[in-house]
Structure formats: structure tokens, C-alpha cells
Amino acid sequence: AQSVTQPDIHITVSEGASLELRCNYSYGATPYLFWYVQSPGQGLQLLLKYFSGDTLVQGIKGFEAEFKRSQSSFNLRKPSVHWSDAAEYFCAVVVMTTDSWGKLQFGAGTQVVVTP
Amino acid sequence: KAGVTQTPRYLIKTRGQQVTLSCSPISGHRSVSWYQQTPGQGLQFLFEYFSETQRNKGNFPGRFSGRQFSNSRSEMNVSTLELGDSALYLCASSLAGTSSNEQYFGPGTRLTVT
Numbered sequence: 001a002q003s004v005t006q007p008d009i010h011i012t013v014s015e016g017a018s019l020e021l022r023c024n025y026s027y028g029a030t031p032y033l034f035w036y037v038q039s040p041g042q043g044l045q046l047l048l049k050y051f052s053g054d055t056l057v058q059g060i061k062g063f064e065a066e067f068k069r070s071q072s073s074f075n076l077r078k079p080s081v082h083w084s085d086a087a088e089y090f091c092a093v094v095v096m097t098t099d100s101w102g103k104l105q106f107g108a109g110t111q112v113v114v115t116p
Numbered sequence: 117k118a119g120v121t122q123t124p125r126y127l128i129k130t131r132g133q134q135v136t137l138s139c140s141p142i143s144g145h146r147s148v149s150w151y152q153q154t155p156g157q158g159l160q161f162l163f164e165y166f167s168e169t170q171r172n173k174g175n176f177p178g179r180f181s182g183r184q185f186s187n188s189r190s191e192m193n194v195s196t197l198e199l200g201d202s203a204l205y206l207c208a209s210s211l212a213g214t215s216s217n218e219q220y221f222g223p224g225t226r227l228t229v230t
Contacts, residue, residue, distance in 0.1 A: 034218065036221070041223075042223055042224075043120070043122075043206055043221035043222050043223040043224050044206065044208075044221040045221070046218055046219075046220065046221075049218050090159065092159075101147075101164050101166070101171040101172040102147050102148075102149040102161075102164025102165075102166070102171065102172055102208075102210065102219070103149065103161045103164060103172050103174070104149070104151075104159075104161065104208075104219060105161070106158060106159040107158075108158050109158065109159075
């Protein structure tokens with residue numbers, strides 16, 4: 001079955017430390033891949049996307065993600081987190097099929113807590 | 117350019133009532149998708165509209181419906197509300213709704229059903 005998995009429900013990281021959030025997908029073809037962030041009480045903000053080409057993509061707020069086809073993964077990273085990075089992060093995918101119009105499939109999300 | 121706007125931001129309704137939520141996409145965006153977010157089920161796709169036509173629909177009962185107007189603004193309606201309909205309803209717009217078009221989300225409407 002097609003799925004998006006974020007193995008970590010909750011991650012705690014110290015301010016200034018590095019952060020890596022995992023995302024794995026299970027689809028027959030390479031999907032279009034996205035990372036979104038949601039702050040409390042807010043909608044989703046697009047951090048970055050991967051469609052094709054260079055497998056390391058840069059996004060906003062100092063985030064980057066690496067696509068690894070062999071591992072069906074699209075992990076999000078940030079070298080040094082700031083307290084304002086505390087939020088919930090969602091990996092999302094779209095696969096070009098006849099029923100894919102406007103439909104993002106989301107992982108369950110990873111809650112990131114930043115400690116002083 | 118203004119972002120996606122949703123109204124109202126908060127809503128409290130009683131079981132059995134109906135509700136209409138509104139979404140105004142980013143100027144120039146012609147596709148609007150709707151999602152339901154709950155703690156238990158996460159983010160689930162409701163439906164997508166493009167040029168006033170529903171092109172895709174998620175696995176929700178017929179009580180959930182929507183429409184899109186000629187200016188791309190969209191509304192979704194939930195009839196005969198149930199307690200389980202309490203959720204954050206998010207709409208997202210994209211240029212044409214193809215898989216390669218990223219979606220931009222509004223702040224959501226928090227619906228509470230009592």
C-alpha cells in the first residue's frame with residue numbers, strides 16, 4: 001500500500017544542535033516530495049520540495065533535505081536549530097496518477113521540542 | 117501577494133447542524149484543496165477543485181461537500197454535524213493543481229462540534 005512514514009513522533013533537541021527528521025515513502029514510482037512545518041494554531045508552511053534533479057535541496061529557514069532513491073527516503077536536516085524551530089513537521093508526497101489531482105498524502109508528523 | 121485566507125477562524129456548532137467554511141486562494145491560483153486535521157487521523161484529503169469542477173475526492177461521507185466559484189474562491193459544507201467532525205479544516209491553493217505544483221495553506225478553521 002502507498003504510504004508515507006515518519007518514524008519519530010517526537011524529537012527533543014538542544015538549541016544550537018543539529019536536527020534530522022526522517023521520512024520514508026512506499027510508492028511504485030518516485031513521488032514529488034515536500035516538507036511542511038506547522039506552528040501551534042497555524043496552517044502549514046512549505047519548507048522545501050523535491051521534484052527531480054539534484055538530490056540535495058535547500059529550503060527556507062536554513063533547512064535542507066536529501067532524497068535517496070535507494071532508501072525511499074527524504075530526510076530533513078538543519079545544522080543548528082533555533083528555539084523558533086519548535087513546531088510540528090510533516091513530510092508529504094504526491095504521485096502522478098489519475099486520482100492525484102491536488103492530493104497530498106501526509107506522514108503522521110514529528111513534533112520537535114527545542115530546549116535551551 | 118496575499119496568502120490563502122480562511123473564514124471563519126473558529127467555529128462552535130451543535131451536533132446535527134450544518135456549517136460552511138470559506139477559502140480564498142492566492143491570487144492567480146486556480147486549484148483549491150481541502151484537508152481535515154485531527155489528532156487521531158492526522159491530515160486527510162477531502163477534495164480538490166479546479167475551474168469550478170471537483171477533480172478529486174477523498175474518502176469522506178457525502179455529508180462533506182464543496183464548491184468553487186468562478187473567482188476560484190471555495191467553500192466546503194458539512195451537514196448533520198457529528199462530534200467526530202471536530203477538527204482543523206485547512207485549505208490549500210496551487211497554480212493548477214498538478215502534482216508538480218506545490219500547495220500553499222491557509223491558517224485553517226477550527227471547528228468544534230458539541
